[in-house]
Structures are given as C-alpha cells and as structure tokens.
Amino acid sequence: MEFLGSHLLSVDQLSREDVELVITVAQRLEPVARRRKITRALEGAVLASLFLEASTRTRLSFGSAFSRLGGAVRETVGLTFSSMAKGESIADTARVISGYADIMTIRHPEAGSVAQFAHASLVPVINAGDGAAEHPTQALLDIYTIEEEFAARNKRLDGSHILFVGDLKYGRTVHSLIKLLSLYDKMTFTLLAPELLSMPDPIVELVQARGHHVIQRNALPVTPEQVDVVYTTRIQRERLQGEQIEGYSRDFHVNTAFVNEVGDASTIIMHPLPRDSTPASNDLSTDLDADPRLAIFRQTDRGIPIRMALFALILGVSDNIEATYRDPSWRVSP
Numbered sequence: 293m294e295f296l297g298s299h300l301l302s303v304d305q306l307s308r309e310d311v312e313l314v315i316t317v318a319q320r321l322e323p324v325a326r327r328r329k330i331t332r333a334l335e336g337a338v339l340a341s342l343f344l345e346a347s348t349r350t351r352l353s354f355g356s357a358f359s360r361l362g363g364a365v366r367e368t369v370g371l372t373f374s375s376m377a378k379g380e381s382i383a384d385t386a387r388v389i390s391g392y393a394d395i396m397t398i399r400h401p402e403a404g405s406v407a408q409f410a411h412a413s414l415v416p417v418i419n420a421g422d423g424a425a426e427h428p429t430q431a432l433l434d435i436y437t438i439e440e441e442f443a444a445r446n447k448r449l450d451g452s453h454i455l456f457v458g459d460l461k462y463g464r465t466v467h468s469l470i471k472l473l474s475l476y477d478k479m480t481f482t483l484l485a486p487e488l489l490s491m492p493d494p495i496v497e498l499v500q501a502r503g504h505h506v507i508q509r510n511a512l513p514v515t516p517e518q519v520d521v522v523y524t525t526r527i528q529r530e531r532l533q534g535e536q537i538e539g540y541s542r543d544f545h546v547n548t549a550f551v552n553e554v555g556d557a558s559t560i561i562m563h564p565l566p567r568d569s570t571p572a573s574n575d576l577s578t579d580l581d582a583d584p585r586l587a588i589f590r591q592t593d594r595g596i597p598i599r600m601a602l603f604a605l606i607l608g609v610s611d612n613i614e615a616t617y618r619d620p621s622w623r624v625s626p
C-alpha cells in the first residue's frame with residue numbers, strides 16, 4: 293500500500309513488503325523509543341485520539357509514540373464523554389475532528405465503524421480496534437516481536453508453528469495477526485479454543501487458501517510437534533453474545549507445564565494483554581513471569597516503535613529522520 297496520506301483500517305491492506313517496511317522504519321526509530329535520541333520530526337502536528345472502548349496500552353502507546361515524534365496529542369475517552377452520547381453520527385464526529393487534527397486514532401466497539409469514520413474524515417484514520425473485527429497495529433507489533441525474538445534465537449518466521457489459545461472468536465488481535473502471518477511461507481497454525489469460541493470459518497478458510505496448515509482443537513493434547521510461539525488471549529467478556537463461559541477450563545490455562553508440553557526452550561509466549569487476573573479466568577499464568585520465554589512486556593514495549601513508524605510513514609517524515617536526532621537533556625531511566 294501507499295502509506296503516505298492513507299488510512300490504516302485492516303491488515304487486508306498490507307502486503308508482506310509493507311509489513312517489512314514498517315518493521316524497518318520501527319527498527320530505525322528504536323533509539324527514539326528507548327529515549328537514547330529525541331526528534332521533533334512531527335513538531336506542529338496534532339493527533340486526535342478517540343477511544344470509545346476500554347484501553348490502556350493502545351491509547352497510551354499511540355499517544356507516547358506521537359509525542360516522541362514531536363507532535364501533540366488531543367484525546368477524548370469513553371462514549372459518555374463524547375458528543376456521540378448526544379446522538380451525533382459517526383460521519384459528523386469524524387468530519388468535525390478531522391478539522392482539528394492531522395491524523396486520528398480510533399477505537400470503537402462495532403466492527404466496521406472505524407471505516408465509517410475514515411469515510412467521513414479529511415485526514416488519515418488508524419484503526420485502534422473495531423469490535424471483534426480487527427486490530428491492525430497490534431498485529432504489526434506482534435509480528436515485529438516474533439521477528440525480533442526469532443532473530444535472537446536464530447529462527448525464521450517462514451515455516452514456523454504458531455499456537456493460538458483462547459478466545460479466537462471475539463479476539464480481534466488474533467484475527468488480524470493470523471491474517472498477517474498468512475502472508476509468510478508454509479506456516480502451521482494450531483488453534484486451541486473452547487468450541488463456543490473457535491476462530492471464525494472465513495478466517496480459517498482464508499489462511500488455508502493461502503496454503504497454510506491449520507489444526508483446530510477444543511482440548512489438549514494439541515500437537516505432537518513443538519510450537520515456536522504460544523499466543524494466548526483473554527476471554528472477551530464484553531463481546532459474548534449469550535455464550536455461557538465464566539472462565540477457561542484448565543485445558544486453556546497457559547502455565548509453565550503447558551508451555552513445556554507444547555514447546556521447548558526456544559518457544560516464546562505472547563499475549564496482547566491485558567491478562568485477566570480474576571481467579572476463575574484461567575488466563576495466562578503468573579508462574580511464567582520470571583521465564584525468559586515470556587515475551588509479553590517486550591511485546592508491549594514494541595508498540596512504541598511500530599506506532600511511531602506508522603505515523604512517520606503516513607505523515608511523510610520517515611525518510612532521513614535520523615538527521616533530526618538530538619540527545620535527550622533529561623536523565624533517562626534504563
């Protein structure tokens with residue numbers, strides 16, 4: 293895709309070359325993400341951030357990424373505090389906000405809603421999550437994480453085996469990620485989910501049509517092979533439509549014993565977060581917290597360079613950005 297001036301609404305817009313370009317720019321921006329360098333490349337630019345659903349890391353990392361490029365961030369959070377609570381349409385809201393800003397990031401509870409915002413906006417719109425549909429920037433930071441973690445272990449993404457565990461029906465992060473991973477070669481995907489929360493058929497069919505091997509399971513044991521990535525998810529309670537699911541059964545509880553069963557020392561464990569810490573949830577276990585295979589916080593850190601890369605590409609400052617680097621004047625913590 294042409295990033296300059298474009299909306300980013302779905303991973304369907306991206307080719308493998310596009311993913312590689314975003315990763316290359318993200319790698320170049322790592323010194324800024326790690327506060328070793330500062331840049332004012334987006335000085336004067338304004339990001340309007342509209343989050344109509346709960347968020348911690350996506351909203352703050354988009355805002356931090358834009359600030360670290362030198363731009364300013366203006367936000368409205370929660371449906372009740374925006375004029376949509378007064379009955380304003382998506383089209384009117386989008387047109388109004390696009391008069392105030394150079395780019396928008398939007399999270400909304402309905403699938404397809406962010407595309408409606410984009411349709412009425414005068415400036416580029418980035419989808420920060422639309423219902424159960426898509427979360428393209430999370431998928432990009434997930435692929436960046438897999439690439440970096442694999443490089444450190446002398447592994448390649450092509451031909452690897454990814455195990456997705458949990459709410460594969462309503463988890464938008466896994467929908468975007470499996471589609472993006474299917475741009476790579478000869479992948480194997482094992483999908484472990486309770487029957488009620490299985491991956492939607494159209495996504496499975498798309499991945500199979502691209503020549504990948506898909507194994508679907510509702511219980512352990514999942515596979516005789518060793519998997520390279522365990523990607524686990526939270527039950528998306530807020531999206532359940534009558535499914536009677538209080539928490540996962542122990543089959544879906546990703547803990548040290550689970551990872552040792554399906555993987556080896558080079559397996560990495562990922563989760564888009566938040567993990568559900570309520571007792572019956574059986575979400576990702578804290579018994580893995582000191583395990584070097586657990587990549588979840590390295591994964592969240594990589595949201596900054598990826599989101600900076602997208603802003604830089606869409607707003608046209610990615611070339612030669614290093615020429616603008618200066619040293620920070622404050623004491624930077626490690």
Ligand code: NCD
Pocket residue numbers: 349350421427430464465525526528564565566
């Ligand atoms: C996810 C989301 O909002 O889709 N979180 C995130 O953005 N990292 C996953 C979730 O809420 O479970």
